[in-house]
Amino acid sequence: MTRAWRIATVTDAARARIAVARLAAACGVPTVERTRLAVSLSGQLRQCLTKGGTWLLTLEGTRGADGGPGELHVVVVPAPDGAAGDRTPWTAGVPCPEPGRLSGPCTVPEEAAALSEGLLGADEDTSVVLEELTEQEGLVAFHREELHQTNQGVLALHAELDAAGRAQREAFAAERRARTEAENARRRLTFLADASAVLTASLNHDEILRRLPELLVPWYADGVDVWLFDQEDGRPLPAGHPGAAVQAARTGRPQYAADHPGNLPGVEDRPPSALAPHRPLLCVPLLTPRRGPLGVLMLSPQGERWDPDDAVMLIELARRAGIALDNARRFEHNRDIAETLQRALLTELPSAPGVGLAARYLPATHGLNIGGDWYDAFRQRDGSLVTVIGDVTGHGLHAAVMMSQLRTALRAYAVDGDSPGRLLTRLHGYLRHLQPDLFATAVIARFHPEDRTLTWAAAGHPPPVLRLPDGEVRTLDAKPGAMLGIPLSQDIPDHTERLAPGSTLALYTDGLVERRSQGIDPGIERLGSALASFDRAELDTDLEDAADRLLRPLLSDSERDDDVCLLLCHLRG
The missing domain is CATH 3.30.450.40 (GAF domain)
Known part of the structure; x- marks a missing residue:
């Protein structure tokens, strides 16, 4: 609802002011706010009358959202047909609980001159009262707000303390649950890791x-x-x-x-x-x-x-x-396949007049049980007997194949009747050109039963052990050659020994004598002691049994990391 008044004289201004005040009262505007509105409007109307011309005063009531309190808006502008120069509108507004009351009647007294003069003169006293009232209201509002803030702070503090207590209890409970779950998970993971280690540790x-x-x-x-x-x-x-x-x-x-x-x-x-x-x-x-x-x-x-x-x-x-x-x-x-292959590659020992032979091969107990240890024995056209024992580095099928190739090459070279040192030298050159990254060790011993001599040569291999007929044991460690296949040229020397009937030569690989915690020298000493403990008659009658008995004290532990190869050569009387 909107009300409007045309103001050209002081009487028009007084009537309009009175009408606005009455309508504001009718709409439920509080007294203080109504007085402020009247004072402000009076001051504005004085300025309008001073400027002259015709002015238009408009009062409009608006309803609040969702049926709540509305507002009264007062606007003073020059009339469209007036002569006022400044057309900037003046506005004021107050809260209005009942804006619908603007539609009611509003009567204004007719005694225009006396009424308007008294009305305009009273505004000065109202202004002084309003100033004091405004100051008091400010103080009251300040203390009220301060008290409200204090109360709100206390309430917020209690609420925060209560919420913090609940959050702390919930956090403790969650922590206990998380700790329990983490401990259970750790227990399961530990068990799974330990059990997996146990299951994968064995290949049985x-x-x-x-x-x-x-x-x-x-x-x-x-x-x-x-x-x-x-x-x-x-x-x-x-x-x-x-x-x-x-x-x-x-x-x-x-x-x-x-x-x-x-x-x-x-x-x-x-x-x-x-x-x-x-x-x-x-x-x-x-x-x-x-x-x-x-x-x-x-x-x-x-x-x-x-x-x-x-x-x-x-x-x-x-x-x-x-x-x-x-x-x-x-x-x-x-x-099973590896053991079958390994044994198929081993040589069947020949029978030689005046020399007894016995060989043993035991695969390692770890891994695929296939390695590069090998032995060989074959007769020459001149009646001599060549015995060989060797070891190719590494394990597996590759080492076994390389071992077979070396054995075949040795037999081919031996056809020319070369000495053991010369045979090893040729094998060294063969291995360097065939497999530059693979190495081998070997001992070749050549028996001449007629003149009872032994010619031997070694290349990086544990030295042969010779048992004399009287039980004395010697290690044939004269100057050996270097390992076969290393990147250097070498001529491996020969060594010759006179043998008496009843002498026994033991050729072996490092798996028989070497132990990680002791080295190789104590193992060679144990081999010599075990060989010296035999009687000559035992070696003459049953060399096979002597080979088995020789291995027992040297291989007391059941776990072997390397292959074991033994070749006994006994010179009969």
């Missing part, structure tokens, strides 16, 4: 199967069964096994059989097993990276249910166990 298939239940019972399972499939074709045999185990074998996915859902991550739920209907059963396939499952690991829990995190850890352990079993099977298969 039966040992892994024995250790697996020992690791799990009673910490993570009440009972453990391992079902391995048929070794021939890898197909599972379902007879006598729970249905969940058969399903795990067929699908390669973990299965949980119980009368309640397991809700285990990555595990399929199944009805309870008919073989054990009252016992929950977790069946995890033993997977391998290269083919299907090797078997199924069947576990029963300690309580009524499995912990989901424990189940995840057990599934991972089953995967690692499957890999360990697969590696063990492959290792055993490759080991």
Whole structure:
């Protein structure tokens, strides 16, 4: 609702002021605000009358949002048809609880001259009162705001303290839960790491199967069964096994059989097993990276249910166990092949008049049991007997192949009737050109039974040990050559010994005498002592038995990191 008045005289101004004050009162404007509005309007009307011309006063009421309190707006502007020069509007506004009352009647007295003069004169006193009232209101408002802020601060402080207490309690509870979960996770990871180390430390298939239940019972399972499939074709045999185990074998996915859902991550739920209907059963396939499952690991829990995190850890352990079993099977298969290949490469000893021969080869107990140790013996056209023992660096199929090539080359070179030193020199040149990054050691001994002499030469190899007929033992450590294949030229010298009937020469590789904690010299001394302990008659009658008896004290420990090769040459009477 809008009201408007045209003001050209002081009477018009007084009537308009009175009308505005009455309408403001009718609309519920507070007294102080109404007085301020009247004073401000009076001052503005005085300026308008001073300027002259016709002015237009407009009173408009606006409603608040959502039905709340509104406002009264007073605007004074020059009339459109007036002669006033300054047309800048003057505005004022006060809060209005009931702006709708502007539509009511508003009567103004007719005694224009006296009424307007008295009305305008009263505004000066009102201004003084309003100034004092404004000052007091300011003080009151200041103290009220200060008190309100204090109260709000106290309330906020209490609220913050209460919230801090709750947050602290929640943080302590969360910390305890996190610490418990972290400790459980650490325990599972530690167990998984330790169990994996145990399973992968052995390449024995039966040992892994024995250790697996020992690791799990009673910490993570009440009972453990391992079902391995048929070794021939890898197909599972379902007879006598729970249905969940058969399903795990067929699908390669973990299965949980119980009368309640397991809700285990990555595990399929199944009805309870008919073989054990009252016992929950977790069946995890033993997977391998290269083919299907090797078997199924069947576990029963300690309580009524499995912990989901424990189940995840057990599934991972089953995967690692499957890999360990697969590696063990492959290792055993490759080991059998390697041993067969190694023994096929060894020489069958010839029979030579006046000289008895006995050889032993023992593969290392670690690795694929195939290495570069070798021995050889063959007769020459002049009736002499050439015996050889050597060692190619490294292990594996490559070392075995290189050993075979060296043996073949030696036999080819020996056709020319060269001495042992010359044969080793030629082998040295052959190895340098054939395999520059591969090295070998060797000893070649040539027996002449007719004149009872021994010619020998060594290249980087442990020295031969000679037992004389009276039991005295000598180490043939005269100037040897360097290792075969090293990047330098060398002429390996020959050495000659006169032999009496009953003399025994022991050729061997470092695996027989060398120990990491002791070196090689004490081992050579033990070999000499063991060889001296034999009677000559024992060596004359049964050299094979003497070779076995010689090895026993030297290989008392069952674990060997290197191959062992021994060749005994006994000069008969």
